[in-house]
Amino acid sequence: MSATSERHIVVLTGAGISKESGLDTFRDADGIWAKVRLEDVATPEAFARDPVAVHAFYNARRSRLAGGGVHPNAAHEALARLAGEWPGRVLVVTQNIDDLHEKAGSRNLVHMHGELLKVRCAACQRVFPRTSDLGVGDACGDCAATGTLRPHVVWFGEMPMEMERIYDALSACALFMSVGTSGNVYPAAGFVEHVGLSGDAHTVELNLEPSVGASLFAETVYGPATEVVPAYVDRILEQGW
Ligand code: BV8
Numbered sequence: 001m002s003a004t005s006e007r008h009i010v011v012l013t014g015a016g017i018s019k020e021s022g023l024d025t026f027r028d029a030d031g032i033w034a035k036v037r038l039e040d041v042a043t044p045e046a047f048a049r050d051p052v053a054v055h056a057f058y059n060a061r062r063s064r065l066a067g068g069g070v071h072p073n074a075a076h077e078a079l080a081r082l083a084g085e086w087p088g089r090v091l092v093v094t095q096n097i098d099d100l101h102e103k104a105g106s107r108n109l110v111h112m113h114g115e116l117l118k119v120r121c122a123a124c125q126r127v128f129p130r131t132s133d134l135g136v137g138d139a140c141g142d143c144a145a146t147g148t149l150r151p152h153v154v155w156f157g158e159m160p161m162e163m164e165r166i167y168d169a170l171s172a173c174a175l176f177m178s179v180g181t182s183g184n185v186y187p188a189a190g191f192v193e194h195v196g197l198s199g200d201a202h203t204v205e206l207n208l209e210p211s212v213g214a215s216l217f218a219e220t221v222y223g224p225a226t227e228v229v230p231a232y233v234d235r236i237l238e239q240g241w
Contacts, residue, residue: 005087007174010166011079012191013094013101016180016208017225020073021100023065027182043156051136051147058151059133062116065098066131075179075225076104078233083108085237091169095181095188097153112160112188114153123148160187170194175241176203177232180225183211192216202241206232 015025025031040046041057064070083090083106092101092109097116101109119130124143139146154160170176176195183189192213195201204219205211206228214220219241221228235241 007087008089008169008172009082009086009091009175009177010169010173010191010195011082011090011092011177011179012181012188013079013092013096013179014181014188015096016182017075017094017229018073018096018098018100019180019208020075020224020226021070021098023070023098023100025180025182027184038156042153044158047150047155054151055134055136058116058153061097062131062151063133065116070098070100072100072104073226075229076100076106078230079179080105082233082237088174089169091166091173093166093169093188093191095185110162110166112154112162112166114151114161116151116153118152119149120152121145121148122150127152163187166191167194171198173198173201175236176201178203178205178207178211178213178217179229180207181211182207183213189213204232204241 019025026033041054047054079092092106093112094101095113097114099117117131118127119134120127121140123145126142128141134149136147138149140148170191192203193216195203203217205214205217206221
């Protein structure tokens, strides 16, 4: 179908899009959950039980991301180019908490699972940028409470961010692209079915290998994100889908 200004695109991304930038995924053999249990570091209960361990887990990832050695790759850049050249709206909904989509130039972007380079005060809810380590004794820069600062990320059992905006975009899109996600985590893993309910949107999975929800997509393209995403963006800019 041709490119027209009222045909909008939603792109869901997961850890696989940042793998070739040097960041670990979660469920690959060498992934994060192979080294630490999510129940010990990525739930509110874990934080209440052992905040020192949870801070250490996020401090290590934050210092790696903020250290200057991690850069967006051709897949992040292709999605920014798509948004710049496509006549309709392009919304990137990322499950990732890194800042590589922003660094690649994406502006219409939702971090549904939060952002590693921000912290939030559980007392006053203020959100602050943060690149340095966070500790249990740190004081909130706004309300001065201590021990209330946490990573501004969505843990298991917590409501993802901007869900109404996401579902509105899914209902209105003509193309849904899923990039670099295993399809294990909800509600993100259910987005493809939500799109299917709204009529004739096209759905495509671009991943290294079939995800749990692969059969739910009208089209699938497998390979490294830095190869398959730029090629797919070129194709839809030239000839649509
Ligand atoms: C919620 C932030 C409700 C922190 C993360 C049904 C419905 C609703 C909820 C549930 C449900 N069933 C279960 C639940 C609960 C739970 C859930 O889904 N559990 C799973 C484990 C079964 N969901 C939740 O708790 C969510 N909250 O539902 O709230 C609610 C309602 C009312 C009121 C209150 C609450 C919250 C989930 C968010 C948790 N936070 N992260 C952090 O990052 O530390 S999740 C974590 O997993 C990351 O965000 C990650 O992005 C996400 C998904 O993982 P992927 O990105 O897919 O990564 P993965 O490693 O799995 O896969 C990588 C893929 O890339 C692979 O397929 C691989 O092949 C591919 N790949 C690798 N290399 C490349 C590549 N692809 C291309 N190129 C390459 N080079």
